[in-house]
Amino acid sequence: MGNLKHLKAYIVIIIALFISFTSRAQSKYKPEHQLNYQKVDEKFLHFGFTLGINQMDFAVYNSGNTEARSEQVKFSNGFTVGIISEIRINNDFSFRFLPGLEFGERIISYKELEYEQTKIESVLINFPFLLKYKAKRINNYRPYIIGGLAYKIDVQAQKRLDIDKEILVRMKSSDVYIELGTGLDFYLPYFKLGVELKFAFGLFDVLNHDLDKKNPGYEEYTNAIEKVNSKIFSLCLNFE
Secondary structure: OHHHHHHHHHHHHHHHHHHHHHHHHHHOOOOOOOOOOHHHHHOOEEEEEEEEEEEEEEEEEEOOOOOOEEEEEEEEEEEEEEEEEEEEOOOOEEEEEOOEEEEEEEEEEEEOOOOOEEEEEEEEEEEEEEEEEEOOOEOOEEEEEEEEEEEEEEOOOOOOOEHHHOEOOOEOOEEEEEEEEEEEEEEOOOOEEEEEEEEEEEOOOOEOOOOOOOOOOOHHHHHOEEEEEEEEEEEEEEEO
């Protein structure tokens, strides 16, 4: 239920930003303005690359089975890099596939346990399949919204606990995400630059509940949590 409320809130934010972009663009429309790089939107297939920063987060739900509790998640900025491939459907819609890598780190804090935090580093191979809707082009910029599903594989997921590195819980290596975003394309003389804000919400519990029998004595760090859902916020620059 908590994830659903967050998802609804993010959808409202994305729609509001999209309406704001569109209304501002229309108010500045000048029919005589010279249009840059028009051919990119006429191609059936085109490519590019994306660079950005991200913040990986967890929604942690305590089990209540022990006195130990997870209190909060701390995160730091990571980065994203990927390849863009887009297939044109019509003037307004296109299908996008953006395979790439996402690097990030999260720290889960605890109370009533010997170690007060556990660190989770992630390197995600991302396979998003997205539908892009573009508003009417206004001079040399065009707002859009984007959404779809993504399959992510964490190649950094730990197979064993590592007490020295504060790795006291393990995460599953894969998850399916809903991705929603909004952005603004700027048409420059020789390429198109997109500024994109995107939210990704993991659909499944990514906590590995199987205890590490080779490292006994740290079961409470896993047992204190009922489930963990992953969230990723990204701000990217798309070059096409």
